[in-house]
Amino acid sequence: MKIGIVLYPTFGGSGVVATELGKSLAKKGHKVHFITYSQPVRLGSFRENVSYHEVAVSDYPLFEYQPYETVLASKMVDVVKHEGLDILHVHYAIPHASAAFMAKMILKSQGITIPFVTTLHGTDITLVGRDPSFEPVITFCLNESDAVTAVSQSLKEDTYKHFSTTRHIDVIPNFIKVPGDFETLDRSRRACYASEDEFILCHVSNFRKVKRVEDVLYVFQKVNAVKPSRLLLVGDGPERYKLEELCRELDLCDRVKFLGKVMETQHVLQISDVFLLPSKTESFGLAALEAMAVGVPVISSNTGGIPEVNLHGFSGFLSNVGDVDDMAKNTLEILKDQASLLRFRKQAQDRARGFDIDSVVKQYEEVYTSLLEMV
Numbered sequence: 001m002k003i004g005i006v007l008y009p010t011f012g013g014s015g016v017v018a019t020e021l022g023k024s025l026a027k028k029g030h031k032v033h034f035i036t037y038s039q040p041v042r043l044g045s046f047r048e049n050v051s052y053h054e055v056a057v058s059d060y061p062l063f064e065y066q067p068y069e070t071v072l073a074s075k076m077v078d079v080v081k082h083e084g085l086d087i088l089h090v091h092y093a094i095p096h097a098s099a100a101f102m103a104k105m106i107l108k109s110q111g112i113t114i115p116f117v118t119t120l121h122g123t124d125i126t127l128v129g130r131d132p133s134f135e136p137v138i139t140f141c142l143n144e145s146d147a148v149t150a151v152s153q154s155l156k157e158d159t160y161k162h163f164s165t166t167r168h169i170d171v172i173p174n175f176i177k178v179p180g181d182f183e184t185l186d187r188s189r190r191a192c193y194a195s196e197d198e199f200i201l202c203h204v205s206n207f208r209k210v211k212r213v214e215d216v217l218y219v220f221q222k223v224n225a226v227k228p229s230r231l232l233l234v235g236d237g238p239e240r241y242k243l244e245e246l247c248r249e250l251d252l253c254d255r256v257k258f259l260g261k262v263m264e265t266q267h268v269l270q271i272s273d274v275f276l277l278p279s280k281t282e283s284f285g286l287a288a289l290e291a292m293a294v295g296v297p298v299i300s301s302n303t304g305g306i307p308e309v310n311l312h313g314f315s316g317f318l319s320n321v322g323d324v325d326d327m328a329k330n331t332l333e334i335l336k337d338q339a340s341l342l343r344f345r346k347q348a349q350d351r352a353r354g355f356d357i358d359s360v361v362k363q364y365e366e367v368y369t370s371l372l373e374m375v
Helices: 013-027 068-083 096-109 135-144 153-162 188-192 213-226 240-249 286-293 324-334 338-355 357-374
Strands: 002-006 031-036 050-054 087-091 116-120 147-150 169-171 199-205 229-235 256-260 274-277 298-301 316-319
Touching (some): 002 013, 002 068, 013 031, 013 087, 013 116, 013 357, 031 068, 050 068, 068 096, 087 096, 087 357, 096 116, 096 135, 116 357, 147 153, 147 357, 153 169, 199 213, 199 286, 213 229, 213 274, 274 286, 274 324, 286 298, 286 338
Parallel strands (some): 002 087, 087 116, 147 169, 199 229, 229 256, 274 298, 298 316
C-alpha cells in the first residue's frame, strides 16, 4: 500500500507513535509518505520506502495567523495525486482531520477517491477538543472520517462522552519495540549520575500542568529521605521554571538533574530504577510504556488510560492523583531490596511485550485493508 501519514513532527506522543508506525510499515514493504511542516524528530536518516513532504506556509502580511490547515490540505491533494496514495492516516484531530476531509472533497471533485483514517491521541479530545470553539468541527470530522481509532478504551469512552459522534471507534493501543532482556542493556552511563549504593528515579514529559511535575519532586523527596537516590528529569516545558524553583526550596538540587529534551530517551530510561508518572490525566501513558520496555517499573496515577498499561502490583503501582505519600510508599516497596526490584523490573518488561509494535501494526493494516476493499 501507499500510505500518507499526517502528524505533528515534534516530541509529543502522537508524533512519536505516528513516526514509528510509518517506519514499521515501511519495513514491511509499504510506501510511506510523511506529510507535515518539518521532518519528524524520530524519523532519523534516509530509509527505504519512506518519503517526507514538507508543508511550507508562506508569510503573507495579509494574514494575522498563517493558514496552515489550508496549505496542508493542498499538500495532501498534491501528494495523493502525484504519488498515487491509497489511503491517508491522520494523527491528532486538529487540524489534520479537517484538512483530510477538505483534501478528500477536492480529490473527489477530480474523480479520485481516497479514504482517511483519524487516530485520536488524547488532548485533541480531552483538552483542545472540549473547547466549544473546536467541538463542532471535531464532531463533524469524526463523523466524516472513514475510520476512527483511539489509543485506549478510556479515550474512546471520553470521545463518546464529549462528542455527538456516531462513528465506530476501534481501540488500537500505542506500541513499543521491546529490546532484548533488560539485564543485557548497556547501563555503563549510570555511573555518571549515581553511585552504586544510590537509586535513580526518572520522569519524562513536556512539563505541562497536566503532568503534575511538582509531585515528582515531592515523591522523590520522600523516597530520598529513606533510600539515597538521584532524580533525572527529561524534557522541557512551561512548568520547568517552577520545578527548578521548588527544587531549590526543597534543597534537592544537588540530587536532581535536569537533562532537557533528549532525542533517544531509552538511554536515560535504561539506567533508571523507577519511572514516575503522577499525571492528572493520560489517555494512554506512552512514556510509562517506554520505561517498562527497558525493565523500569512505573509509579503512576490511576487516571485515564494509564491502568490499561501499568498493572497495579505487577509492572508497578497505581495511586490516586496527588497522593504523593502513597506514591512514595509504593516506590519504597519496589526498592526495599534487590530481589523486589529485580522482580518488578522483569514484570514491567513482560507487560510491555503485550504492546509489541509488530502485533499493533497488524491492526492498523487490517483497518487500511478493510477501507480499501470498500473503495
